[in-house]
Amino acid sequence: MKTKSTPEVQFDRQKQRLRIEGQSYPENAFKFYEPVFSWLNDYLTDSEEGASLEIHINMPYINTSSSKCVMMILERLEEAHQNGQKIAVRWYYDVENETAKECAEEFKEDLTMPFELLPVEEEK
Amino acid sequence: MEFDLLKLQRILQDYGVLINFAGRFTQEIIEELGDAVKKYLETEAISQNETYNVFSVFIEQTQNIKNYGVLKRGSPHGDRIANSGIITIGKTPDGYFVCAGNIIENNDVSALTAKLDEISRLDKAGLKKLFKEQMKKELPPGSLGAGLGLINMARRATRPLHYSVEKLDDSLLFFTLKVNV
Numbered sequence: 072m073k074t075k076s077t078p079e080v081q082f083d084r085q086k087q088r089l090r091i092e093g094q095s096y097p098e099n100a101f102k103f104y105e106p107v108f109s110w111l112n113d114y115l116t117d118s119e120e121g122a123s124l125e126i127h128i129n130m131p132y133i134n135t136s137s138s139k140c141v142m143m144i145l146e147r148l149e150e151a152h153q154n155g156q157k158i159a160v161r162w163y164y165d166v167e168n169e170t171a172k173e174c175a176e177e178f179k180e181d182l183t184m185p186f187e188l189l190p191v192e193e194e195k
Numbered sequence: 196m197e198f199d200l201l202k203l204q205r206i207l208q209d210y211g212v213l214i215n216f217a218g219r220f221t222q223e224i225i226e227e228l229g230d231a232v233k234k235y236l237e238t239e240a241i242s243q244n245e246t247y248n249v250f251s252v253f254i255e256q257t258q259n260i261k262n263y264g265v266l267k268r269g270s271p272h273g274d275r276i277a278n279s280g281i282i283t284i285g286k287t288p289d290g291y292f293v294c295a296g297n298i299i300e301n302n303d304v305s306a307l308t309a310k311l312d313e314i315s316r317l318d319k320a321g322l323k324k325l326f327k328e329q330m331k332k333e334l335p336p337g338s339l340g341a342g343l344g345l346i347n348m349a350r351r352a353t354r355p356l357h358y359s360v361e362k363l364d365d366s367l368l369f370f371t372l373k374v375n376v
Contacts, residue, residue, distance in 0.1 A: 136340050136343070
């Protein structure tokens, strides 16, 4: 469930889709993301080559310790991509939120897996 | 000494302080104040980017102070340190500032100021590079932060980070960090 300082994390096994949505500045980011990471790691480790996973991210604000956690997640996905698994990241950002876009672009710079940056109009 | 609230209010106004909190920082207080900061800035009709930058510096400053308090729980000065946090957000003709302070132990000051001095020597490209390097570093187990907060503040800032250190007694100092956004 989404709270003020933690995003909603949802996994749809049937659709092979992981969704992370919301602001992230928890009291302890490592503690919050640890289960997400270990679940993802188990899923990718158990999946065969050619398995696919789509990741939808929409995070208007990420504090620095959360961004470290997000990077660890992205690096694990990149590794799966290198191993021949079908990974696609879709990162949504508000058109007016340049900093959120920059943040996503910086993550993308060091990765080779499919990584789409998708602008969305702000919901009023 | 009689408590003169009006005098205190005038001082805050003279410095352009909009929001101010002093005391023990908890996650709840950080979240509530953070919301207040964001709502206030939204009514000011500034760009979403500027709001984001002020909010971001506010979060990093308060979480740094809170984490330092947690780290010093076992110290003989633990309580004094945890209660010593103060944060102000203000506005001057040059823009917004987020200024925060807390008590730190003598032994911790040189590592902190060395890091700030290293950061202040870098331009935006250098800060980005340092941020990425630090992001990739293995952290010691039990770390509360990623060691990225100060670099991030410098990246959001419109001017070099400004800090000051004031000696309180033989073992403690008061540390202040001002970030112009």
